Amino acid sequence: MAKYATRMGDGFRVEMTEDDMRRDIEQGTQDAARRGKINALSDDHLKYLLEIFKSPDRSVGVERGKEVVLSYDSGTTKFNRCNVSVSKIQSLQIYERLMGSDMLELAHIDYSFKPVKPIVVFEQPILEQALLMTIPPLFYGAMPNLGLYSQPDGPCVNPGDLLPKGKIAEARASYEEQIEHAVKDMVYVAGRMYEAGADGINFDTTGAAGDAEFYATLKAIETLKKKYPAMCVQMGMASEFVLGMHGELYYDGVRLAGLYPHKQLELAQKVGVSIYGPAINIVTNKSLPWNLARSVTFVKACTDTAQIPIHGCVGMGVCGVPLTLSVPIDALTRASKALVDITQLDGL
Amino acid sequence: MAVAHGVAAGIGGMRAAGDLVARMQVSKGMRLKPAKEYVANKLGISVQDIADPVVMSEVREDLDLGRVNAVPGAAKGIDAKFRIAEVLDIEINSVNLFKKRTGIKS
Numbered sequence: 001m002a003k004y005a006t007r008m009g010d011g012f013r014v015e016m017t018e019d020d021m022r023r024d025i026e027q028g029t030q031d032a033a034r035r036g037k038i039n040a041l042s043d044d045h046l047k048y049l050l051e052i053f054k055s056p057d058r059s060v061g062v063e064r065g066k067e068v069v070l071s072y073d074s075g076t077t078k079f080n081r082c083n084v085s086v087s088k089i090q091s092l093q094i095y096e097r098l099m100g101s102d103m104l105e106l107a108h109i110d111y112s113f114k115p116v117k118p119i120v121v122f123e124q125p126i127l128e129q130a131l132l133m134t135i136p137p138l139f140y141g142a143m144p145n146l147g148l149y150s151q152p153d154g155p156c157v158n159p160g161d162l163l164p165k166g167k168i169a170e171a172r173a174s175y176e177e178q179i180e181h182a183v184k185d186m187v188y189v190a191g192r193m194y195e196a197g198a199d200g201i202n203f204d205t206t207g208a209a210g211d212a213e214f215y216a217t218l219k220a221i222e223t224l225k226k227k228y229p230a231m232c233v234q235m236g237m238a239s240e241f242v243l244g245m246h247g248e249l250y251y252d253g254v255r256l257a258g259l260y261p262h263k264q265l266e267l268a269q270k271v272g273v274s275i276y277g278p279a280i281n282i283v284t285n286k287s288l289p290w291n292l293a294r295s296v297t298f299v300k301a302c303t304d305t306a307q308i309p310i311h312g313c314v315g316m317g318v319c320g321v322p323l324t325l326s327v328p329i330d331a332l333t334r335a336s337k338a339l340v341d342i343t344q345l346d347g348l
Numbered sequence: 349m350a351v352a353h354g355v356a357a358g359i360g361g362m363r364a365a366g367d368l369v370a371r372m373q374v375s376k377g378m379r380l381k382p383a384k385e386y387v388a389n390k391l392g393i394s395v396q397d398i399a400d401p402v403v404m405s406e407v408r409e410d411l412d413l414g415r416v417n418a419v420p421g422a423a424k425g426i427d428a429k430f431r432i433a434e435v436l437d438i439e440i441n442s443v444n445l446f447k448k449r450t451g452i453k454s
Binding site for chain 2: 060065069072095097099101194199230329332348
């Protein structure tokens, strides 16, 4: 029986028969449908996914006319992380002119709101100068990263130390204190960068520390949109599922713990998020057909009902892309094509 | 990763009209299809031309919206954004700030 080259979620190559891939695709979409209580993909979409994985081409692409907007989280940190010695403004110009970016993002190398707060006065002139020299929309981005507010990195008692001791009330109180600090920092940094001329603010990996972080970000965005109604706010998530680290946090009557992307989107739209980015985590010991079918199912539940643009977080370890630092082109382009063609995403 | 995404699915930024479509998502919250239609309408082109670098190169030259190649005298940064704001009939934060700082009246 013919075998087709594909990969596992950790990026390593594997060969699978058509029947194996079909089974994984069906199981992947059913897994998402069951967990999220959403529709599984139709037979036509499942067949389309199978054909993408059967293609022998190294690189695949969307059909002409279906191209989408590309936005880049943490744009200016990427070159530095690869040891390429360029300045932030040079990085932005490279994205703009050499890589065909539709949107740009300026960011601090320590890509969280808390470390930007003491140096925001140095970030603003860089943004101001970049805005004079570039043409696409230029955002300022950072991560809420609630973990930075607990000891030893921050002022609050670490819930990770309290929970194993059964001190649940104390842990929740610590999360609530962290939320206050985080909201202040996010509102301060985002406000200053918007006043410096940013076209928008990106809250990246929202919810990475669970429901408390998601709550803090929603409150920060709510505050910012009241003060700056025209501010474009992009919110990219960290994972498909909001972890209930606190467990009893509600926003507008909706409990945050356990929310899947289509429900995260509803709250995002309520607080005024302008562009939402779902992130569906890779399961490394499952195949890419399984993972991508699952991701497409979750994302489609968002794009079917969204009132705002949806930019899928299609990067390392999310939305059908293997969890590996150097992402294989065959895997990445298949994820791009499947997500755009099936879910009608507004961007990546 | 950026290059692979760009080749597989991107409109192409300033090579085409990707940044202009992005502007409609940013300033008006438009989803992709209406954003492309709006830009195509404003530029007097078809939606298929949005991602075509050959067509868009000429359109961007004619309307002075900024081009990838370094052409003397062509709009390159904030000046291109002034043009984009006017052509697309949108507000751009950095353009408004520039006007305020330089005393240019709207």
